[in-house]
Amino acid sequence: MNSSSIGICIIIVVTRQLFSALDTEVQPRLLALLVDLCTDTKLSAVSSRVHKQLGEDESAVPEQKTVRQQLALTCLQQTCERLRDAAEPPDEQLQTRFSVDTLVQCVRSSDSPQTHQLALIVLGMAATMLPEMVLHNIMAIFTFMGSSMLRQDNEYSFRVIEKTVESVIPALVQASGLVAAGGEVVVPVLRVFVDAVRDVPRHRRLPLFAHLLRTVGEQSHLWACLVMLSDQLATRGDVKDKMAEDTVTVTGDRSASLLVEFAISLCSEFSLDVQLVSCSRLLEHTETLMGQRHEVGDAPRKGRGARAGAAPAVAADPALFDLDAHTDKQFYKYCHTAVSLIAQLLASEAFVAQSAALDAAGAAAAQAQHQLLLERSVRLITACTRLCQTQLRGRPDALRHVRAILHRLYALLDKINSLLPAAMFLSVVSGLLGSRLTVVRRRAMELLASRLQLQADYFSEADSDALLLLTGELVTAAQAGAENDAEEEEEGGSALNRQTALFALKLLSRLLAARHPAHFVPVLRVVCDLAGDASLPPPLFASCLLCLAELCASLRAHAIGRLPATAAALLAALEDEERRSHELVLVSAVTLAQKLVESLAHFISPYLPALLRHVCRLSAERAGGASSPLQHRLRQTRHHLATAVPLNAVLAELQPLFLRCVPTARADGAAGGERACG
Structure with missing residues (x-):
């Protein structure tokens, strides 16, 4: 290191040592100066003065700018540590003078990975002290992280990303509740990581995303991550005209099947309850999108901007899934992919092993979630069936795609049904029979009748009491009048329910x-x-x-x-x-x-x-x-x-x-x- 670098080091070291001894009114100004020193402009001005005093040629040592920037960031890091350890809330003067924009500019303008890492560490500390200020620059930070650092395959970069996520995300989630215009900050951050998932080294994907979801809350956001991964598979894979069984494992893109494996492995990192909740919310979101895509009076949409002048969807979140950015073909493929992903997850060895290892308390919690998942599946089947019978009659391509989705939904229903032991199956059926929706009650009776007809040995003598309890509910369903119910999903649903109840009673009487x-x-x-x-x-x-x-x-x-x-x-x-x-x-x-x-x-x-x-x-x-x-x-x-x-x-x-x-x-x-x- 030459004399100019020594001069800059002296300035930074002296500044760092003096910071704790300065008056609290002077500290914010000194901290602002350190932030300014991280930019090229301030460093160039300081360097020019030092070089002139020492009589050196500045152009002969271009790498010194990066070294000085890193030294300034190191000084700022230790200064922030002292402020954080003081455990005092930042005063208004510090909030005014601490420029997060300048740190973000430092991250985006430098080509040095070491500078990026230091700047992200400082931003993580700033997020704990000044969350509202970092909130407004969150996307710039994580967009840079997704385009640069996620591609680096070294342990230090990976740890820096983990620490940044740990420090920035919780503070920003808290700040988003305090700032009126803050909005939802987690979904855009998840979008950055999911968009870059194909570029992340394969062996680092799972620990990175598992850590990210644990930080933001897997119970609330795993399903959103699955939505984005399904969108990736549907839109960035090899889009074919044929909607076939291998829609998820896209043959034209070798990484697509790896993404399915990654999504299943990611889900298996969390508890069975979290996985079932996420699957239910994914189906609920798909049903909502299906309804919004085929609103009464809407013309078929071909892409972005096709619905100019139409009323915006009331529950659509473009940050999660933008309907107007997808063609009909991409949308149907997304729905097919989402349902297929759930079916593959339920059939995976890890999920089955977790189900088998449940204790009594876990089985009770899983029972309620299985019931909800069955109900969501039945509701989506009903929505798709109604579309096939009404709005899609004159659209053969759309009709073919929705029928393929229906095929996958029935396969999913069978997988959910096969996962349940006899006692849990009967409890779930009993719960579904109490649903307000006619179609859900009918599907519950159909599931029971199917199991009684095709697998009578599935039930043991120990299940007799639970089966006998169901006869009362089936008799009630058989006696139900044909009057119109406000909650009925389709015309004639009550009469069809009575027939199904009588069929189930017939099979039960044969058995018991x-x-x-x-x-x-x-x-x-x-x-x-x-x-x-x-x-x-x-x-x-x-x-x-x-x-x-x-x-x-x-x-x-x-x-x-x-x-x-x-x-x-x-x-x-x-x-x-x-x-x-x-x-x-x-x-x-x-x-x-x-x-x-x-x-x-x-x-x-x-x-x-x-x-x-x-x-x-x-x-x-x-x-x-x-x-x-x-x-x-x-x-x-x-x-x-x-x-x-x-x-x-x-x-x-x-x-x-x-x-x-x-x-x-x-x-x-x-x-x-x-x-x-x-």
């Missing part, structure tokens, strides 16, 4: 009624009352008949008390020509007849004449046609009438039936012959 007859006899009474309602629409009436069939087959002798009402419903279905004209009602009625003959053969004598007549008539009408479920049921019914019902009861009724049918057949044949001769 034989072992718990006392619990299902009241259910049989309710279903008989429902079947006696002549105003029921044919599909709902058919569901009642099928439920009665299963209840009678399972309860057997316990169903004798309701046999008259059951037989009345059956005969009403077989004798009413309007109802009989519906194939579904006819098949359901024959199924009920078959079950009655199988399970209560010794008690159906009062109804045997009418039953034989209808079975014979239907068998004759359907003879010779192609094999069908109705013909199969009729064959089974005839077989059990011949083998299970007491022979004397059958023979006693066959002769009157034969005598009644033969004249009718002869009359019909004669009339047909006359018509033929004529």
Whole structure:
């Protein structure tokens, strides 16, 4: 170091030593001078005077400017440390004279990594003392960090970034609540880091982002990070015309699949509760965007500025996801990517291992979050289904994309369902049945029915009590009137819910009624009352008949008390020509007849004449046609009438039936012959 550098060092060292001895009124001015010395202008002026006094050529030592700048920043760092250790709030004079803009200018104008690191350390200290002043320059600081320091692969730079995040972010979050125009500061900072994620060395991505999210609050902001990562995958990957299963793992960009792995690894750094909350909020955000994208009366948007003159979206945050900056294709791909990312996260080994390791308290918390995640999935499915049926009918490309999203949503629903153990699954279904939304209640019953139908061995004897409790809620749903509900999502939702409830009751009775007859006899009474309602629409009436069939087959002798009402419903279905004209009602009625003959053969004598007549008539009408479920049921019914019902009861009724049918057949044949001769 030559004499000029020694002179600058002397000035800085003397200044640093004198700072603590100066009066508090003089300290702010000296601190402002140190800040000014960090800029090229002040350093050049000081250097010129020193060089003139020492008779040196300043142009011969250009690197000295960087050295002096670093020395000034070092002096400023130690001075700020002394102020911070004093634990006294900064006075107004210090706030006025401390120029954060000058430090930001120092960061942006220098090419030296060491200068950048020192300046960021000083800014971190300034954020703890003067958060409101740093708040206004936050984006300049982190934009520089994203464009420069994040690309450096050395431990010291990484630690400097960590320390800057630790010191700056909490102070700025606090300051943003104090400054009226401060706004949300975390989302723009996250955007800077996510935009630079592809340039961050791979082995430093996970610790850097995990540290960043822990600092800003993973419970509140992990989902926002997932939104931005999904946006990256959708817009910066290899955009294809085909919306396929590999939308997330974009084949044209090798780093895209790595980003998916990174996002899943990032989520696994946090608790299961945080991950489930983030997935729910991501689905909620996607549903909000889907609704805003297809507002009633909106024209299809092609990109930024396409909605000039349209009302702005009420809940859109452009810093998080700018709808107007995305084409329709990019938007649909984002939604598909977000849903796929959640599905891959739930299927990951880390997530499954965390789920399996939950204790009782953790399982209780996870149960509520699983219920919320299921509800969010069902609501998004409903929104996409409605779009396919209404606004997107004349837009084949958009319709194809939304159907692909629906496919992924149903796969996601299955993954959520498969993660739940039996006890938690039943608790979640019970919670969903209490939802105000018709579609959510119906989807809960569909999930239960699917599990009962396809995986009956999934439930053990220990789950019987929880399953029996669900029968009360299902009976309530089956009895619900068809009146319009303000919360219903679609027309006819109540009738469809009643059908679904009856189907679930049918499957539950198949599983439990034989072992718990006392619990299902009241259910049989309710279903008989429902079947006696002549105003029921044919599909709902058919569901009642099928439920009665299963209840009678399972309860057997316990169903004798309701046999008259059951037989009345059956005969009403077989004798009413309007109802009989519906194939579904006819098949359901024959199924009920078959079950009655199988399970209560010794008690159906009062109804045997009418039953034989209808079975014979239907068998004759359907003879010779192609094999069908109705013909199969009729064959089974005839077989059990011949083998299970007491022979004397059958023979006693066959002769009157034969005598009644033969004249009718002869009359019909004669009339047909006359018509033929004529």
